[in-house]
Amino acid sequence: SWRRRTWYPCCWGARCSSGAESWPRPWRPTPSAGTPWPWLSGSAGGAALWQRNRSTQEANAQNAAVERCERAHTALKAAYTELDKQVTQSKPLTQTEESAVADAAALQAFQKSNKTATDLQQKQGETLVECNAADSRDKLEQNAQSMDDQLDGVENATKQLKTDADALTASRDAKSTQGFKDDLTKAIADAQAVYDGSVNAVADEQTRTALQQAIGEAQTIADKPSLDKAAVDAAKEKLTNAVNAVIESQNA
Numbered sequence: 001s002w003r004r005r006t007w008y009p010c011c012w013g014a015r016c017s018s019g020a021e022s023w024p025r026p027w028r029p030t031p032s033a034g035t036p037w038p039w040l041s042g043s044a045g046g047a048a049l050w051q052r053n054r055s056t057q058e059a060n061a062q063n064a065a066v067e068r069c070e071r072a073h074t075a076l077k078a079a080y081t082e083l084d085k086q087v088t089q090s091k092p093l094t095q096t097e098e099s100a101v102a103d104a105a106a107l108q109a110f111q112k113s114n115k116t117a118t119d120l121q122q123k124q125g126e127t128l129v130e131c132n133a134a135d136s137r138d139k140l141e142q143n144a145q146s147m148d149d150q151l152d153g154v155e156n157a158t159k160q161l162k163t164d165a166d167a168l169t170a171s172r173d174a175k176s177t178q179g180f181k182d183d184l185t186k187a188i189a190d191a192q193a194v195y196d197g198s199v200n201a202v203a204d205e206q207t208r209t210a211l212q213q214a215i216g217e218a219q220t221i222a223d224k225p226s227l228d229k230a231a232v233d234a235a236k237e238k239l240t241n242a243v244n245a246v247i248e249s250q251n252a
Contacts, residue, residue, distance in 0.1 A: 062133075065140040069131035072147035079154040080124050086158050087117050090165040096172060106171040110164040117161045120154055173226070180227040184235060188218050191239045194246055202249035211242035 093110060101107050127150045129143045195211050202208055218235040221227065 062137050062140075065137045065144070066131055066133050069140045069144040069147075072144040072151070073128065073131055076128055076147045076151050076154065079151055079158070080121075080128065083117055083120060083154055083158045083161075086161050086165075087114070087121060090114060090117075090161055093165055093168050093172075096168060100175055101168065101171040102174040102178065103171045106164070106167045110161075110168040113157070113161045113164040117157045120157050176229075177225075177227045180229060180232045181222055184218060184222045184227070184232050187236045187239050188215055188222060191215050191218070191243050194243045198246050198250055202246060203252035204249045207242070207245040207249040211239075211246050214238045214242040 090110075094114060096107060096110075098104050098107055127147065129147065131140060131143065135143075191211060192215055195208060195215065198208055198211075214235075218239055221231055221235045
Protein backbone atom coordinates (compact mmCIF):
# COMPACT_ATOMS: atom_id res chain seq x y z
CA SER A 1 0.00 0.00 0.00
CA TRP A 2 1.04 3.60 -0.51
CA ARG A 3 0.88 6.30 2.18
CA ARG A 4 0.73 10.05 1.70
CA ARG A 5 3.02 12.07 3.95
CA THR A 6 3.11 15.79 4.70
CA TRP A 7 6.39 17.44 5.41
CA TYR A 8 7.61 20.82 6.62
CA PRO A 9 10.86 22.59 5.93
CA CYS A 10 12.06 22.33 9.53
CA CYS A 11 9.94 19.69 11.18
CA TRP A 12 7.19 17.11 10.69
CA GLY A 13 3.58 18.08 11.41
CA ALA A 14 4.50 21.20 13.44
CA ARG A 15 5.56 24.82 13.09
CA CYS A 16 9.18 25.64 12.38
CA SER A 17 11.34 27.03 15.16
CA SER A 18 11.18 30.43 13.49
CA GLY A 19 7.44 30.40 13.97
CA ALA A 20 6.76 30.52 10.22
CA GLU A 21 4.00 28.36 8.92
CA SER A 22 5.37 25.43 6.95
CA TRP A 23 3.85 24.16 3.69
CA PRO A 24 3.20 20.64 2.46
CA ARG A 25 5.88 18.89 0.49
CA PRO A 26 4.77 17.67 -2.95
CA TRP A 27 3.42 14.18 -2.57
CA ARG A 28 5.59 11.30 -3.51
CA PRO A 29 4.53 7.69 -3.26
CA THR A 30 6.39 5.55 -0.78
CA PRO A 31 6.36 1.87 -1.57
CA SER A 32 5.63 -0.66 1.11
CA ALA A 33 8.22 -3.23 1.90
CA GLY A 34 8.70 -5.69 -0.99
CA THR A 35 6.86 -3.52 -3.54
CA PRO A 36 9.03 -2.57 -6.57
CA TRP A 37 9.30 0.99 -7.77
CA PRO A 38 6.87 1.25 -10.75
CA TRP A 39 9.16 3.33 -12.92
CA LEU A 40 11.99 0.88 -12.41
CA SER A 41 9.88 -2.10 -13.48
CA GLY A 42 8.60 -0.13 -16.50
CA SER A 43 12.15 0.69 -17.52
CA ALA A 44 13.18 -2.96 -17.33
CA GLY A 45 10.20 -3.98 -19.47
CA GLY A 46 11.09 -1.39 -22.08
CA ALA A 47 14.66 -2.64 -22.24
CA ALA A 48 13.46 -6.19 -22.74
CA LEU A 49 11.12 -5.08 -25.54
CA TRP A 50 13.91 -3.13 -27.20
CA GLN A 51 16.16 -6.16 -27.02
CA ARG A 52 13.50 -8.37 -28.58
CA ASN A 53 12.93 -5.88 -31.39
CA ARG A 54 16.63 -5.66 -32.03
CA SER A 55 16.97 -9.44 -32.12
CA THR A 56 14.09 -9.65 -34.59
CA GLN A 57 15.66 -7.01 -36.82
CA GLU A 58 19.00 -8.80 -36.79
CA ALA A 59 17.34 -12.12 -37.61
CA ASN A 60 15.45 -10.53 -40.51
CA ALA A 61 18.63 -8.92 -41.82
CA GLN A 62 20.46 -12.26 -41.59
CA ASN A 63 17.67 -14.04 -43.48
CA ALA A 64 17.70 -11.34 -46.15
CA ALA A 65 21.46 -11.74 -46.56
CA VAL A 66 21.07 -15.52 -46.94
CA GLU A 67 18.31 -15.08 -49.53
CA ARG A 68 20.33 -12.58 -51.54
CA CYS A 69 23.34 -14.89 -51.51
CA GLU A 70 21.20 -17.83 -52.63
CA ARG A 71 19.71 -15.79 -55.48
CA ALA A 72 23.18 -14.82 -56.65
CA HIS A 73 24.30 -18.46 -56.38
CA THR A 74 21.33 -19.72 -58.40
CA ALA A 75 21.82 -17.13 -61.15
CA LEU A 76 25.56 -17.77 -61.46
CA LYS A 77 25.08 -21.55 -61.46
CA ALA A 78 22.53 -21.25 -64.28
CA ALA A 79 24.97 -19.06 -66.24
CA TYR A 80 27.74 -21.64 -65.81
CA THR A 81 25.37 -24.37 -67.01
CA GLU A 82 24.77 -22.45 -70.24
CA LEU A 83 28.50 -21.84 -70.60
CA ASP A 84 29.22 -25.56 -70.20
CA LYS A 85 26.66 -26.38 -72.90
CA GLN A 86 28.15 -23.89 -75.35
CA VAL A 87 31.68 -25.11 -74.75
CA THR A 88 30.54 -28.69 -75.38
CA GLN A 89 28.73 -27.72 -78.58
CA SER A 90 31.75 -25.78 -79.83
CA LYS A 91 34.29 -28.49 -79.05
CA PRO A 92 34.33 -30.03 -82.58
CA LEU A 93 35.34 -26.65 -83.99
CA THR A 94 38.53 -26.66 -81.93
CA GLN A 95 40.00 -29.11 -84.47
CA THR A 96 39.48 -26.70 -87.37
CA GLU A 97 42.60 -25.97 -89.40
CA GLU A 98 43.29 -22.58 -90.92
CA SER A 99 43.32 -24.14 -94.38
CA ALA A 100 39.71 -25.25 -93.85
CA VAL A 101 38.26 -21.75 -93.44
CA ALA A 102 37.68 -18.90 -95.82
CA ASP A 103 38.66 -16.26 -93.25
CA ALA A 104 41.53 -16.89 -90.83
CA ALA A 105 40.30 -14.07 -88.56
CA ALA A 106 37.16 -16.07 -87.80
CA LEU A 107 39.28 -18.95 -86.56
CA GLN A 108 41.43 -16.68 -84.41
CA ALA A 109 38.38 -15.03 -82.84
CA PHE A 110 36.89 -18.41 -82.01
CA GLN A 111 40.11 -19.65 -80.46
CA LYS A 112 40.26 -16.56 -78.23
CA SER A 113 36.66 -16.77 -77.02
CA ASN A 114 36.94 -20.53 -76.50
CA LYS A 115 39.98 -20.03 -74.27
CA THR A 116 38.14 -17.38 -72.25
CA ALA A 117 35.21 -19.73 -71.77
CA THR A 118 37.32 -22.71 -70.73
CA ASP A 119 39.31 -20.54 -68.30
CA LEU A 120 36.04 -19.49 -66.65
CA GLN A 121 35.01 -23.13 -66.42
CA GLN A 122 38.15 -23.94 -64.47
CA LYS A 123 37.45 -21.12 -62.00
CA GLN A 124 33.87 -22.21 -61.40
CA GLY A 125 34.72 -23.89 -58.10
CA GLU A 126 36.27 -20.67 -56.80
CA THR A 127 33.61 -18.22 -57.91
CA LEU A 128 30.49 -20.31 -57.24
CA VAL A 129 30.50 -20.22 -53.43
CA GLU A 130 27.93 -21.74 -51.09
CA CYS A 131 25.60 -19.67 -48.89
CA ASN A 132 25.89 -20.93 -45.33
CA ALA A 133 23.24 -19.53 -42.99
CA ALA A 134 25.73 -19.80 -40.14
CA ASP A 135 28.09 -17.32 -41.82
CA SER A 136 28.11 -13.71 -40.75
CA ARG A 137 25.92 -11.24 -42.57
CA ASP A 138 28.97 -9.41 -43.89
CA LYS A 139 30.39 -12.61 -45.36
CA LEU A 140 27.06 -13.55 -46.94
CA GLU A 141 26.74 -10.12 -48.53
CA GLN A 142 30.33 -10.26 -49.69
CA ASN A 143 29.76 -13.67 -51.32
CA ALA A 144 26.57 -12.44 -52.98
CA GLN A 145 28.32 -9.36 -54.39
CA SER A 146 31.22 -11.46 -55.63
CA MET A 147 28.90 -13.82 -57.51
CA ASP A 148 26.90 -10.91 -58.92
CA ASP A 149 30.14 -9.43 -60.24
CA GLN A 150 31.03 -12.72 -61.97
CA LEU A 151 27.60 -13.19 -63.56
CA ASP A 152 27.99 -10.71 -66.42
CA GLY A 153 31.39 -12.11 -67.31
CA VAL A 154 30.10 -15.67 -67.60
CA GLU A 155 27.02 -14.66 -69.60
CA ASN A 156 29.07 -12.48 -71.96
CA ALA A 157 31.61 -15.26 -72.48
CA THR A 158 28.83 -17.66 -73.44
CA LYS A 159 27.32 -15.22 -75.94
CA GLN A 160 30.69 -14.38 -77.46
CA LEU A 161 31.64 -18.02 -77.85
CA LYS A 162 28.36 -18.77 -79.63
CA THR A 163 28.81 -15.78 -81.94
CA ASP A 164 32.35 -16.77 -82.84
CA ALA A 165 31.43 -20.44 -83.23
CA ASP A 166 28.67 -19.50 -85.68
CA ALA A 167 31.05 -17.24 -87.60
CA LEU A 168 33.67 -19.98 -87.80
CA THR A 169 31.09 -22.49 -89.02
CA ALA A 170 30.00 -20.06 -91.72
CA SER A 171 33.62 -19.46 -92.73
CA ARG A 172 34.27 -23.18 -92.88
CA ASP A 173 31.12 -23.73 -94.94
CA ALA A 174 32.15 -20.92 -97.27
CA LYS A 175 35.51 -22.57 -97.76
CA SER A 176 33.85 -25.90 -98.43
CA THR A 177 31.43 -24.29 -100.86
CA GLN A 178 34.27 -22.68 -102.73
CA GLY A 179 36.10 -25.98 -102.85
CA PHE A 180 33.01 -27.77 -104.13
CA LYS A 181 32.45 -25.00 -106.68
CA ASP A 182 36.04 -25.15 -107.94
CA ASP A 183 35.90 -28.93 -108.20
CA LEU A 184 32.60 -28.95 -110.08
CA THR A 185 33.66 -26.06 -112.33
CA LYS A 186 36.73 -28.03 -113.41
CA ALA A 187 34.60 -31.10 -114.12
CA ILE A 188 32.25 -28.96 -116.22
CA ALA A 189 35.17 -27.49 -118.19
CA ASP A 190 36.60 -30.94 -118.91
CA ALA A 191 33.21 -32.21 -120.05
CA GLN A 192 32.72 -29.13 -122.26
CA ALA A 193 36.08 -29.82 -123.94
CA VAL A 194 34.99 -33.37 -124.74
CA TYR A 195 31.68 -32.10 -126.10
CA ASP A 196 33.34 -29.47 -128.28
CA GLY A 197 35.89 -31.99 -129.61
CA SER A 198 33.32 -34.59 -130.58
CA VAL A 199 31.47 -32.67 -133.26
CA ASN A 200 30.73 -35.07 -136.14
CA ALA A 201 32.97 -37.62 -134.45
CA VAL A 202 30.50 -39.92 -132.66
CA ALA A 203 28.54 -42.88 -133.87
CA ASP A 204 25.56 -41.92 -131.70
CA GLU A 205 24.72 -38.24 -131.56
CA GLN A 206 22.45 -38.88 -128.57
CA THR A 207 25.56 -39.30 -126.42
CA ARG A 208 26.53 -35.71 -127.15
CA THR A 209 23.01 -34.53 -126.39
CA ALA A 210 23.10 -36.31 -123.03
CA LEU A 211 26.50 -34.76 -122.29
CA GLN A 212 25.22 -31.29 -123.11
CA GLN A 213 22.30 -31.81 -120.76
CA ALA A 214 24.59 -33.02 -117.96
CA ILE A 215 26.81 -29.95 -118.43
CA GLY A 216 23.79 -27.63 -118.13
CA GLU A 217 22.55 -29.32 -114.94
CA ALA A 218 26.01 -29.21 -113.38
CA GLN A 219 26.36 -25.52 -114.21
CA THR A 220 23.03 -24.78 -112.48
CA ILE A 221 24.33 -26.43 -109.31
CA ALA A 222 27.68 -24.62 -109.53
CA ASP A 223 25.93 -21.26 -109.76
CA LYS A 224 24.18 -21.72 -106.39
CA PRO A 225 25.52 -19.61 -103.49
CA SER A 226 25.70 -22.65 -101.25
CA LEU A 227 26.71 -26.08 -102.45
CA ASP A 228 25.87 -29.45 -100.99
CA LYS A 229 28.54 -32.11 -101.27
CA ALA A 230 26.03 -34.79 -102.19
CA ALA A 231 24.60 -32.66 -104.98
CA VAL A 232 28.07 -31.84 -106.31
CA ASP A 233 29.12 -35.49 -106.26
CA ALA A 234 25.95 -36.48 -108.10
CA ALA A 235 26.52 -33.84 -110.78
CA LYS A 236 30.14 -34.91 -111.26
CA GLU A 237 29.13 -38.54 -111.54
CA LYS A 238 26.56 -37.70 -114.23
CA LEU A 239 29.18 -35.69 -116.13
CA THR A 240 31.66 -38.55 -115.95
CA ASN A 241 29.13 -41.07 -117.27
CA ALA A 242 28.11 -38.74 -120.10
CA VAL A 243 31.74 -38.05 -121.07
CA ASN A 244 32.54 -41.78 -121.09
CA ALA A 245 29.52 -42.45 -123.30
CA VAL A 246 30.72 -39.84 -125.83
CA ILE A 247 34.25 -41.25 -125.86
CA GLU A 248 32.92 -44.79 -126.40
CA SER A 249 30.77 -43.50 -129.26
CA GLN A 250 33.83 -41.84 -130.80
CA ASN A 251 35.72 -45.12 -130.67
CA ALA A 252 32.88 -47.18 -132.04
